Amino acid sequence: MSTTSLYFDIETSQYPIVYHESYNVSVGGLEKLHVFDAKKWHNIRELALDRGWAINIGGGFHHCSADKGGGFCPYADITLLVRFLFNRNLADTAMIAVYIMDMYNRHIYPNDKRAKEAIRRRVELRSGVEDTEYLDKLTV
Structure with missing residues (x-):
């Protein structure tokens, strides 16, 4: 696993729910239309691997599908995360509850x-x- 500043460890008493104020990226006011939190998937991956599960409060880029973008969503972040885990044999199964x-x-x-x-x-x-x-x- 590569070293990154995007991941931070949490206490065992904390739930692996991913949100951070740094996800509030400003893009000339466009963020008022959609929350651009493109970096969060890395932290979700690390927490899910460490704890066996994680929750993404931000919702993901929900207007796109696995093979194309849509709306304000350039790519399917959760789909990419699951493919990343599978391609690197870091997980055999994944459950996405929406x-x-x-x-x-x-x-x-x-x-x-x-x-x-x-x-x-x-x-x-x-x-x-x-x-x-x-x-x-x-x-x-």
Whole structure:
């Protein structure tokens, strides 16, 4: 395994859940549309190998598939992670559990019924929602 500053050890009392404030990369304001956290997969891999499991709170680049990008997602980070593990014989099996909680502007793609069916916790927002209302709906 190569040495990297992306991985850090955690206490045995801590859960291997991956999130760090450094994932909040600024790209000229574009990050307000999508969280660009492209480096997190390495830490997820290390924690999963060390602990046997890990959780990616950030959700991954969910608009793409194994063979192509889509939306703001240039590549399938979780797919690449699993392939990386398999290709290096670091794992024989992998389980990916997906829970989709989505807060979104209900006027963007209003007829995308297929996408909405996949969302387990859906919070539809109106255009121009203020911070207070957003946070109130987030906690419900």
